[in-house]
Amino acid sequence: MDKLRIAVIGVGRISVMHLGAIKYLKDIAELVAVCDIKTDRAKETAGKYGCRAYTDYIEMLDKEKPDAVHICTPHYLHTPMARACFEKGIAVLTEKPMGIGYEDCLKTVEMAERKNLLYGVIFQCRYNDSSVLVKKAVASGKLGKIESVVSTLTWSRPDSYYSESDWKGTWDKEGGGVVIDQVIHSLDLANWIIDDEIVSIGASIANRGHKTVTVEDTAEGMIEYKNGVKYGFYCMNNYGCDEPVAIKFFAEKGKAFLTYDYAYIEYNNGSTERAETTAPDVVYGGGKDYWGFMHVRQIEQFYKALQGKERLEISAREALKTQKIINSIYESAKSGEKIIFGGGDNK
Numbered sequence: 011m012d013k014l015r016i017a018v019i020g021v022g023r024i025s026v027m028h029l030g031a032i033k034y035l036k037d038i039a040e041l042v043a044v045c046d047i048k049t050d051r052a053k054e055t056a057g058k059y060g061c062r063a064y065t066d067y068i069e070m071l072d073k074e075k076p077d078a079v080h081i082c083t084p085h086y087l088h089t090p091m092a093r094a095c096f097e098k099g100i101a102v103l104t105e106k107p108m109g110i111g112y113e114d115c116l117k118t119v120e121m122a123e124r125k126n127l128l129y130g131v132i133f134q135c136r137y138n139d140s141s142v143l144v145k146k147a148v149a150s151g152k153l154g155k156i157e158s159v160v161s162t163l164t165w166s167r168p169d170s171y172y173s174e175s176d177w178k179g180t181w182d183k184e185g186g187g188v189v190i191d192q193v194i195h196s197l198d199l200a201n202w203i204i205d206d207e208i209v210s211i212g213a214s215i216a217n218r219g220h221k222t223v224t225v226e227d228t229a230e231g232m233i234e235y236k237n238g239v240k241y242g243f244y245c246m247n248n249y250g251c252d253e254p255v256a257i258k259f260f261a262e263k264g265k266a267f268l269t270y271d272y273a274y275i276e277y278n279n280g281s282t283e284r285a286e287t288t289a290p291d292v293v294y295g296g297g298k299d300y301w302g303f304m305h306v307r308q309i310e311q312f313y314k315a316l317q318g319k320e321r322l323e324i325s326a327r328e329a330l331k332t333q334k335i336i337n338s339i340y341e342s343a344k345s346g347e348k349i350i351f352g353g354g355d356n357k
């Protein structure tokens with residue numbers, strides 16, 4: 011089978027996780043081009059990875075005709091870029107979040123489905139051995155019915171994190187702060203593991219310490235599920251350091267504790283299980299510890315789906331559930347009202 015021809019749009023901070031993974035997956039995929047509006051970045055990356063450089067992504071799509079594009083640009087560009095790819099019959103793997111507004115994301119998912127094109131969204135933490143252990147313990151019934159879930163995220167994103175970026179910390183380009191950018195992974199993991207229909211979300215947001223931006227650096231809320239699960243979350247990126255995130259599941263037959271790369275389960279009968287995520291032997295060449303190591307697993311799964319060998323696991327349709335949670339948190343915080351879900355909105 012011919013190798014998949016891959017292109018990447020946006021070669022900023024996160025791109026090393028994609029470029030390193032594509033290089034590692036050289037038996038099934040080939041990086042043909044990268045694009046960035048910053049000419050130096052595009053040229054330097056193309057030189058390093060041995061592919062062509064572009065500064066206009068439409069020109070790149072037209073000339074290279076890749077099988078799939080990875081979108082690693084600021085949030086507000088994710089959906090228009092995905093639609094431009096679909097217009098040209100090209101599959102898309104986009105970084106989280108899939109977009110800023112729910113309706114816009116839904117429209118983009120429907121377009122991909124109409125054109126029968128693969129559309130995946132990166133939520134690499136689902137591939138951690140730790141996440142898989144807890145997911146299996148719940149899905150198999152071993153932990154029994156979940157009763158309550160709580161998650162905390164206390165990270166540090168100083169003012170310089172925002173001032174050094176031309177899009178982070180803005181409502182129009184990032185779409186929010188700690189909710190849409192950082193705690194999105196915890197919300198996605200918890201909701202994926204709980205795996206039930208949401209009935210309501212009530213939340214509040216605040217900016218308690220960042221002087222140069224207006225987006226929230228703190229949020230808390232309660233997500234209630236049809237099966238009675240109550241999931242409470244608290245997050246702030248105005249903390250003194252990056253503490254490991256924590257998600258705790260309290261269930262009928264025991265309790266599970268999950269950080270992104272470690273999990274511990276204690277059953278009521280005294281038995282225990284634990285998992286520590288083993289890093290794959292891919293060399294990403296940089297990246298932050300809190301991004302984990304699992305981009306390569308999700309990218310490989312996306313490529314196998316593109317080759318028709320497997321079903322796409324984290325499709326954009328699946329990621330819409332998390333997008334709905336994010337948008338409902340903002341809607342609830344801004345209106346002061348609990349957001350009531352209609353049947354099927356999130357399941």
Ligand SMILES: NC(=O)c1ccc[n+]([C@@H]2O[C@H](COP(=O)([O-])OP(=O)(O)OC[C@H]3O[C@@H](n4cnc5c(N)ncnc54)[C@H](O)[C@@H]3O)[C@@H](O)[C@H]2O)c1
Pocket residue numbers: 019020021022023024025045046047048051065067082083084085087105106107132134175191300301
């Ligand atoms: N999965 C994760 O854990 C994780 C971690 C960090 C970032 N991300 C996500 O990755 C995405 C990018 O974040 P980042 O931190 O790398 O941002 P960044 O600002 O470092 O990089 C974005 C790049 O896109 C380029 N760009 C902007 N407009 C463009 C255009 N029209 N055409 C081509 N290139 C363009 C910029 O010049 C820049 O190089 C975001 O969606 C972010 O949320 C995900």
